[in-house]
Amino acid sequence: MKSENKQPEIKTNNQKQIIKENEDKEYAQLVVVKPVGYPFEFNLMDEDIEITNTALFEEYAREQWLGLVVKESTYIFDQKIIPDYGFEIVTAKPNNSMISETTKIKIITDEIAKNDTTKVKSNIQLSDIVGQKNAKSKIKVIIKYLDDPESFGPWAPKNILFYGVPGTGKTMLVKALANELEVPLYLIKATSLIGDHVGDGSSKIHDLFKKARENSPSIIFIDEIDAVALDRSFQSLRGDVSEIVNSLLTEMDGIVENSDVITIAATNNPSALDYAVRSRFEEEIEFKLPDDEERLAILENNLKTMPLEYNLDMDKLVKITQGLSGRDLKEKILKTALHNAISNDSDIITMENIDYAIKSTKIKNREVKGMFE
Ligand SMILES: Nc1ncnc2c1ncn2[C@@H]1O[C@H](COP(=O)(O)OP(=O)(O)O)[C@@H](O)[C@H]1O
Ligand SMILES: [Mg+2]
Numbered sequence: 001m002k003s004e005n006k007q008p009e010i011k012t013n014n015q016k017q018i019i020k021e022n023e024d025k026e027y028a029q030l031v032v033v034k035p036v037g038y039p040f041e042f043n044l045m046d047e048d049i050e051i052t053n054t055a056l057f058e059e060y061a062r063e064q065w066l067g068l069v070v071k072e073s074t075y076i077f078d079q080k081i082i083p084d085y086g087f088e089i090v091t092a093k094p095n096n097s098m099i100s101e102t103t104k105i106k107i108i109t110d111e112i113a114k115n116d117t118t119k120v121k122s123n124i125q126l127s128d129i130v131g132q133k134n135a136k137s138k139i140k141v142i143i144k145y146l147d148d149p150e151s152f153g154p155w156a157p158k159n160i161l162f163y164g165v166p167g168t169g170k171t172m173l174v175k176a177l178a179n180e181l182e183v184p185l186y187l188i189k190a191t192s193l194i195g196d197h198v199g200d201g202s203s204k205i206h207d208l209f210k211k212a213r214e215n216s217p218s219i220i221f222i223d224e225i226d227a228v229a230l231d232r233s234f235q236s237l238r239g240d241v242s243e244i245v246n247s248l249l250t251e252m253d254g255i256v257e258n259s260d261v262i263t264i265a266a267t268n269n270p271s272a273l274d275y276a277v278r279s280r281f282e283e284e285i286e287f288k289l290p291d292d293e294e295r296l297a298i299l300e301n302n303l304k305t306m307p308l309e310y311n312l313d314m315d316k317l318v319k320i321t322q323g324l325s326g327r328d329l330k331e332k333i334l335k336t337a338l339h340n341a342i343s344n345d346s347d348i349i350t351m352e353n354i355d356y357a358i359k360s361t362k363i364k365n366r367e368v369k370g371m372f373e
Contacts (some may be wrong), residue, residue, distance in 0.1 A: 006279040019032045022069050027100035031070050032037050032091035033061070034108050052215055061105045071096050109305055109322055124176040128301070129169050130326065131294040135162060135285045139177050142262060143238055146183055146217050148259050159263045159280050161225075163270040164287030167327025170266040174221045185219040191229040193244055201228060202247035209251040214373065215321075218262035225265040229277040245274050252280045289325055291320050298326050302334050310349040320358060332361040 035051075051057045064079050070092040078085040089253065090108065099105070138160060145152050162170045178185040186208060193201035212218045228244045254262060267273060270284065278284075290298055296318050303310055321329060336357035341349045 005372060022067060022098045025069055025096070025098040026094055028070055028092055028094070028097035028103040028105045030091065030093040030106070031049045031089060031099060032106045032108060032291075033076065033087035034090050035084045036075070036237075054107060055216060056211075057107055058105045061107075062101070062103060065099045065105075066101065068099050069096060070099060081211065083206065099208050118217045124172060124179060126176045126180060129173050129176060130297045130301070131290055132169055132173065132287055135169075135173055135287060138283065138285055139173065139180075141176070142219070143180055145262075146181060149217055156260075157262055157282070158254075159265075159282055160285060161270065161278070162264065162266040162269070162282040162286045163284060165289055165325055166268045167325030168287035168289060169326055171223055172326075174264055174266070177219070181219070183217045183219065184212075184215050185221060187221045187223065189220055190229070193228050201244040205244065205247045205251055212261045213259070217262075219262045222263065222265040224267065226267040226269045226272045229274045230272060232293075245277060247279065248277055252277070275365045281301065289323065290329075292322075295321055295324070295329060298329050299334070302330050306334070306338060306349065308338060308347055308349050312349065312354065313351055315355060320354075328361070336360055354371075 019204065060080070065076060068076065070076065070089050072089055072092050072095050074089055075086045076089060077083075078087070087107075126139065129136065138157070142157055142160075145157055162173070164170065174185070174187070175280075178187075188204075188208060208220060210232050213218050229248055230245070254261075265281070270278065296314060298316070299317060299321075303312075321333060324333065333354065334357075337349055337353035340353040340356045341347075346353075
């Protein structure tokens with residue numbers, strides 16, 4: 001595929017310019033990089049990156065970094081799929097040399113160092129998710145399918161939409177799925193698809209699906225899809241959004257044969273979704289607020305991990321938290337109660353701390369009740 005010629009194959013004017021500037025440099029034989037993340041925090045993606053195919057990464061990296069000079073202990077940035085994601089140059093042989101068409105580029109991650117396969121990204125288990133039976137059943141089908149795709153023939157699961165109230169476990173479930181799987185799962189937050197330039201988002205979508213196809217069977221998870229796949233009536237507000245919608249449609253239809261790529265998308269607000277995008281999902285699965293029993297289970301599971309002892313009236317706690325999501329229970333009630341106990345130099349969490357937490361989330365609580373009761 002690539003020539004044996006040591007001369008870098010020049011791709012763009014920009015690369016031509018860089019290569020010209022670096023003309024006097026020796027060509028690098030080997031570069032070892034280590035992913036270090038973004039220069040600043042802004043929730044572009046939920047997880048650290050995961051490289052499932054190092055040979056593919058090498059091709060990808062060489063193509064975009066061709067002509068760049070590499071010095072040990074400096075940084076180099078991704079320009080394509082996750083712009084501005086940084087890599088530290090751990091080794092450059094020789095140091096201060098230029099990446100050419102024949103430079104070997106290796107990536108090291110903590111996982112790779114431990115084990116050659118990098119599958120596990122979180123420690124969330126499917127059994128940690130309380131309730132959401134329908135969604136879990138679908139996950140079971142996906143797992144069976146990925147185990148034996150041939151047997152499904154034309155009946156394979158393809159595009160699935162998770163929807164429902166915020167904080168009910170949509171993102172959590174997909175993270176747990178990633179844990180169960182032997183196949184790569186590409187997670188992207190739809191808000192990160194909105195770039196500075198029209199076309200950024202659609203090219204990111206294209207790259208994402210391309211990557212997923214090359215590593216199939218695989219799963220793409222588009223979280224908070226309503227941020228980009230907005231109903232037509234909202235699209236006029238942002239030109240780039242309608243472009244993103246079109247490329248989503250193209251990719252989801254699998255004009256380019258999306259064999260063995262499953263797309264899962266999640267949204268709090270399915271009614272704001274573009275109709276054409278929405279109709280591409282074979283199944284819409286609702287995530288519901290937890291009932292009494294489920295709230296009890298969520299509270300108990302979280303209490304087990306508390307750094308303090310607790311003495312709580314669980315029946316009462318379940319009752320007064322009606323209408324709250326799993327996230328509210330954890331973040332608003334238990335965490336606030338714990339912090340309140342700690343700030344009072346107490347070593348036990350009591351209903352007084354819970355009362356404090358309920359009061360401090362009162363407005364939100366009333367809102368939730370108003371909406372869903
Ligand atoms: N069904 C559930 N079972 C257990 N914990 C849950 C559940 N739903 C939400 N949580 C808690 O709330 C947090 C946020 O949930 P998340 O999956 O991000 O919600 P969503 O994506 O639906 O907005 C989870 O990390 C978990 O601690
Ligand atoms: Mg979410």
